[in-house]
Amino acid sequence: MRIIILVKQVPEADKVAVDPETGTLIREGVASILNPYCEYALDQAAKLKKDYPELNIKITAISMGPPQAKIALLRCLELGADKAYLLSDRKFAGSDVWATSTAIKEGIVGLEPEFDLILAGKQAIDGDTAQVPAETAEQLGVPQITYGVDVIINDKRVEVKRETETGYQILSTKMPALVTMSKGSNIRRIPSMQDVLEARKKPLEVVSADDLNIADSKIGLSASPTQVDKIFAPPSKSGGQIIESSDPKAAARKLFDYLKENKFLRV
Amino acid sequence: MSNNVIVAQQIEDIPFENIRSVKGEMIISEDFPSYLVDESKISGGYAEYLFFPNTEEEIVSLIKKMKEEELMITISAARTGIVGSAVPFGGAVLSLERMDGVIGLGYDEDAEKWFLRVQPAISLDEINHIVKLKKLELDQSIPQEGNWIQKFEEEHTHYYPVDPTEMTASIGGTIGANASGARSFKYGATREWIKRIRVIIGTGEVLVIPRGKYKAIDGKFIIKTSNGDYELKLPTYKMPRAKNAAGLYTKPDMDLIDLFIGSEGVFGAISEADVWLKEHTPQMSNVAFFKNENDALDFVIKLRTSEKIKPEFIEFFEDHALALLRNEQKEDPKFVDMPIIDEDITTAISFDLPYSEETLNEYFSEISNMLEESNSSLSNTWSAYEDREIARIKHFRHAVPEIVNNIIAERKKEYPEIHKLGTDMSVEDKHLKEIMKFYYDTLKEVGLEYVMWGHIGDNHVHVNILPRNINDLELGKQIYKKFAKKAVQFGGSVSAEHGIGKIKHEYLKIMYGEEGVLQMREIKFSLDPNCVFNCGNIFGRGDK
Numbered sequence: 054m055r056i057i058i059l060v061k062q063v064p065e066a067d068k069v070a071v072d073p074e075t076g077t078l079i080r081e082g083v084a085s086i087l088n089p090y091c092e093y094a095l096d097q098a099a100k101l102k103k104d105y106p107e108l109n110i111k112i113t114a115i116s117m118g119p120p121q122a123k124i125a126l127l128r129c130l131e132l133g134a135d136k137a138y139l140l141s142d143r144k145f146a147g148s149d150v151w152a153t154s155t156a157i158k159e160g161i162v163g164l165e166p167e168f169d170l171i172l173a174g175k176q177a178i179d180g181d182t183a184q185v186p187a188e189t190a191e192q193l194g195v196p197q198i199t200y201g202v203d204v205i206i207n208d209k210r211v212e213v214k215r216e217t218e219t220g221y222q223i224l225s226t227k228m229p230a231l232v233t234m235s236k237g238s239n240i241r242r243i244p245s246m247q248d249v250l251e252a253r254k255k256p257l258e259v260v261s262a263d264d265l266n267i268a269d270s271k272i273g274l275s276a277s278p279t280q281v282d283k284i285f286a287p288p289s290k291s292g293g294q295i296i297e298s299s300d301p302k303a304a305a306r307k308l309f310d311y312l313k314e315n316k317f318l319r320v
Numbered sequence: 321m322s323n324n325v326i327v328a329q330q331i332e333d334i335p336f337e338n339i340r341s342v343k344g345e346m347i348i349s350e351d352f353p354s355y356l357v358d359e360s361k362i363s364g365g366y367a368e369y370l371f372f373p374n375t376e377e378e379i380v381s382l383i384k385k386m387k388e389e390e391l392m393i394t395i396s397a398a399r400t401g402i403v404g405s406a407v408p409f410g411g412a413v414l415s416l417e418r419m420d421g422v423i424g425l426g427y428d429e430d431a432e433k434w435f436l437r438v439q440p441a442i443s444l445d446e447i448n449h450i451v452k453l454k455k456l457e458l459d460q461s462i463p464q465e466g467n468w469i470q471k472f473e474e475e476h477t478h479y480y481p482v483d484p485t486e487m488t489a490s491i492g493g494t495i496g497a498n499a500s501g502a503r504s505f506k507y508g509a510t511r512e513w514i515k516r517i518r519v520i521i522g523t524g525e526v527l528v529i530p531r532g533k534y535k536a537i538d539g540k541f542i543i544k545t546s547n548g549d550y551e552l553k554l555p556t557y558k559m560p561r562a563k564n565a566a567g568l569y570t571k572p573d574m575d576l577i578d579l580f581i582g583s584e585g586v587f588g589a590i591s592e593a594d595v596w597l598k599e600h601t602p603q604m605s606n607v608a609f610f611k612n613e614n615d616a617l618d619f620v621i622k623l624r625t626s627e628k629i630k631p632e633f634i635e636f637f638e639d640h641a642l643a644l645l646r647n648e649q650k651e652d653p654k655f656v657d658m659p660i661i662d663e664d665i666t667t668a669i670s671f672d673l674p675y676s677e678e679t680l681n682e683y684f685s686e687i688s689n690m691l692e693e694s695n696s697s698l699s700n701t702w703s704a705y706e707d708r709e710i711a712r713i714k715h716f717r718h719a720v721p722e723i724v725n726n727i728i729a730e731r732k733k734e735y736p737e738i739h740k741l742g743t744d745m746s747v748e749d750k751h752l753k754e755i756m757k758f759y760y761d762t763l764k765e766v767g768l769e770y771v772m773w774g775h776i777g778d779n780h781v782h783v784n785i786l787p788r789n790i791n792d793l794e795l796g797k798q799i800y801k802k803f804a805k806k807a808v809q810f811g812g813s814v815s816a817e818h819g820i821g822k823i824k825h826e827y828l829k830i831m832y833g834e835e836g837v838l839q840m841r842e843i844k845f846s847l848d849p850n851c852v853f854n855c856g857n858i859f860g861r862g863d864k
Contacts, residue, residue, distance in 0.1 A: 065708060081453055082449075082452060082453055084706065084707035084708055086706065086708050124706065128706070239653050239654065240653050240654075240657060240658065240659060241657070241712075242659060243658065243659060243702045243703070243704060243709065243712070243713075244702070244703055244704075245698060245699045245700065245701055245702060245703060246606060246684055246687065246688075246698035246699075246701040246702075246703040247697070247698040247699040247701075248699075248703070249680075249684070249703045249705075250680070250681070250684050250698065253677075253680065253681075
């Protein structure tokens with residue numbers, strides 16, 4: 054069985070600030086990491102590999118990004134992937150979610166066409182669009198299940214426990230299929246020195262647009278139907294008021310008066 | 321040419337009234353209580369004045385005023401010390417917190433090294449932040465015509481490598497304490513990283529001391545001041561051949577700057593420092609696990625004597641520490657944020673290595689051999705080299721002390737008097753296994769609860785005794801003294817990194833004897849006869 058994981062290298066988002074004047078991201082000194090949701094996808098793949106030894110699962114990690122995104126793929130190789138491809142080319146620059154999914158789809162078709170299952174993070178923590186996996190599934194013409202928290206294999210089908218706002222759904226579809234993961238195990242794994250050493254012996258290939266015979270018209274800025282107009286930090290909220298009183302009745306009265314005065318209550 | 325005579329520089333003072341200050345014991349204890357404590361948590365601190373000077377001139381002015389009023393001065397910055405050096409018992413608190421900026425940056429062409437000139441209260445975090453992001457203005461070049469700021473822009477990332485764990489510590493405080501930490505295994509303590517200081521002494525004058533300019537002759541320095549010449553006779557005791565932060569530094573031909581570094585502020589207030597910077601090289605953090613502690617110690621000895629590899633540090637966690645972590649993992653897995661540690665593991669050794677893809681194979685094969693010979697393996701060793709993962713392992717290393725502090729806080733509810741008894745002793749390399757055996761035998765014999773971790777690369781393991789009641793506390797204190805005596809016998813120090821401050825005077829006597837302590841006092845009172853500065857640090861208060 055062949056599993057593909059789609060991964061992205063992202064800035065450590067909680068350390069990125071937005072310059073309120075220019076609207077640009079302040080990325081000075083902020084490290085790049087493997088997107089946490091992609092790591093959940095990798096964890097799920099590694100778990101399947103362990104749970105179904107009879108399926109002889111091989112895991113391929115695919116990413117699109119600049120050359121330094123190789124580090125994120127190395128982490129995948131350390132944590133259980135068998136090989137990795139980085140789609141890296143100046144021609145990909147400026148791609149929006151559609152052009153990105155086009156490139157990834159072409160990558161999958163060209164590099165790992167016999168896949169059974171694609172696992173991806175539900176979204177990247179930098180762009181937060183959650184669109185690339187969905188559009189990739191559409192372009193490949195395979196069924197997709199989003200927001201998975203657990204996956205099991207049942208013969209030719211994949212069964213996914215899916216998170217919803219009110220609880221969980223169990224959905225199942227025939228493979229090949231694409232599943233996005235929204236949660237993983239509580240504690241992230243850490244590779245051993247042995248894993249680190251072995252990862253460096255596994256194949257990690259950098260692939261260009263030409264290698265995949267992708268027409269220039271399908272990728273990059275010119276092939277992107279959407280564009281980001283502006284990034285801005287939401288206006289900061291002023292701190293709330295705290296009503297302090299040792300007498301609960303008096304405190305409740307204060308709150309009541311406040312709500313009434315500000316016309317939150319109609320009494 | 322170096323010599324042993326230094327002339328103090330006079331500084332114009334400004335009207336005392338211009339200094340931002342708070343007067344009155346009551347107001348200070350009620351409105352500024354944090355200036356009366358530090359991380360030692362010793363209680364009873366009080367002060368009549370609290371000063372927030374902005375400049376050396378203001379410090380000079382307040383010294384004069386305090387001398388008139390016959391009040392002593394306790395120097396205070398980040399108050400991260402854990403031996404009470406910044407806790408005042410009367411007199412004035414001199415908080416340097418407003419003097420926390422970067423003055424400039426320069427390049428020493430002889431030493432071929434960059435240095436940063438800073439004010440005393442800047443934190444180590446802030447120094448690293450500014451240096452890493454190169455947040456410097458063009459007019460901060462030292463000297464101006466060197467145009468060093470532009471040249472530094474093109475340099476690789478630099479940093480200040482002293483890492484005493486508590487990076488909110490101030491540079492002045494860390495110079496006073498000669499702070500070290502895990503990484504001093506490779507880089508040495510603060511002492512090695514200080515190029516020049518300015519110190520304001522009790523006469524209200526400034527000593528400018530660049531390293532290399534003033535060297536003792538016949539064990540003496542002469543300091544020429546407006547008050548006359550002070551002759552400083554250096555103590556004659558021998559320093560241990562192990563990591564040490566106890567008492568004053570002394571060597572017959574020593575550099576004057578070394579007398580001030582680690583002196584816990586007893587000679588004066590550091591008002592400016594030039595610190596060396598180092599090029600940042602990528603690191604990789606690892607944690608190896610062992611089923612048997614003796615195997616782990618063998619690994620430590622192999623690793624630190626390796627000719628191929630020099631780790632940044634080698635840290636140790638014994639069985640009880642791992643048990644605490646495991647327990648915490650069950651209750652709150654996020655707190656430890658690491659995979660479960662197997663039940664049969666008794667010891668963990670954490671070590672950082674230089675990271676480069678070119679040397680990885682070679683280093684790993686060397687480490688692999690050492691691990692296999694010590695009944696462990698590369699598969700039993702966590703490894704991280706990305707910034708976020710390195711931070712995760714760092715967090716893991718710091719989890720045990722935090723858990724221990726929580727346990728003690730919990731016990732304090734029942735017995736408010738009890739506190740953790742954490743040793744800070746080092747020994748010579750050859751005595752590592754012996755001292756460990758001594759610790760275990762002694763602790764088991766008396767049945768005290770304990771946890772051990774620490775800088776095993778430097779034979780500097782913190783034995784933490786966790787008293788369950790007052791009896792345990794008293795017993796623990798006796799055991800502590802026993803350990804101190806043994807550490808000294810094994811050529812070590814009673815305080816390898818925390819210093820003596822106000823709470824470890826008796827251990828200093830164990831180490832250097834009455835005579836040694838007396839010599840320290842003599843040199844202190846030769847330079848500061850009125851005991852203006854930091855009275856009570858290193859030696860008893862009021863001892864003249």
